Amino acid sequence: MTPPGTHRGLVAGLGAMGSNHLRVLSSMDGVEVVGVIDPDATRRDHAGFPGFSTLGEALAATGAGFVCLAAPVDELPALATEAIEAGSAVLVEKPMAPDEDAARAMIELAEARGVLLGVGLVERCNPAVRALRERIESIGRVYQLHARRLSPFPNRDSMLGVAIDLATHDIDVMRFVLGEDVDRVFAETAQRRHERAEDLLCSTLRFSGGQTGLLEVNWLTPTKVRQLTVTGEDGMFVVDYLTQDLSF
Structure with a gap:
């Protein structure tokens, strides 16, 4: 029962x-x-x-x-x-x-x-992300968030491209930890090696609170990188999504 x-x-x-x-x-x-x-x-x-x-x-x-x-x-x-x-x-x-x-x-x-x-959007549940959200005020005014989400091509049938498959995680996490919305976006995408979709994205975001976001996303690197760096007036945090570590 x-x-x-x-x-x-x-x-x-x-x-x-x-x-x-x-x-x-x-x-x-x-x-x-x-x-x-x-x-x-x-x-x-x-x-x-x-x-x-x-x-x-x-x-x-x-x-x-x-x-x-x-x-x-x-x-x-x-x-x-x-x-x-x-x-x-x-x-x-x-x-x-x-x-x-x-x-x-x-x-x-x-x-x-x-x-x-x-x-x-499971990265919100990552312990390192939740700890960052709790501690982000300790570095004062946030200037910049820089996300790197890099890996080899996963070769799954459901892949639509790095913009919608990968970058969505980083945009969501940035909004989550800042409590701010995105005001404007500039991005460049490219298909360097794969025919099905874009495999490279570089983007700059401007948030409603004045913070700048940078995205580096691709399916081209031989090793997997999942990292977010947050720079503020009183320090810097680094999130490693893979090890679930937050460092100051």
Whole structure:
């Protein structure tokens, strides 16, 4: 019997990100994974949870209170709509939709139905980022934030380009720790080695509080770098996303 107060959920999509979500959710107290959804029967069988080929089938069988969506991006709007219409809260992987119109439609539907819709901007949950947010006032006025998110090409089917697949994390973290919105953006992108999408982005951001943000993002470097440097009038913080360390 499920203990009172337990959140019962589904994971839709068992690729790289969906498998990560399944691993984390299944280890959390107060959460019960009641099913997984994937068109691939082998993936479903290996997951170790009740498997379904469609979200509708899973919702009808389980009455899950939330759905974690990690399917290919073109499928996310329809899946989110189905879950929201059923009254289930939704955590959707980013990018949440293939274009802005589809994303806004998802948000508007969730608001109209009073259903929680969240996006998997998971760097907000990184302990180093949360510590930075708590301590950022200690360096006084913030002058600049410089993010470097570099790696080899991941070669996953869902890749849309570094702007929407990677840089969204850094823009979100900058807004999160500053509590400011972006006023203007200048960016250059390029396709240097890969045919499917841009693999390099350099960008300058201006925030509403006057701070400057710099983004270096690519799928071209041989080693993985995930770093944020915040420079202020009284010091500097460096976040290493990979080791989850914050240094001053």
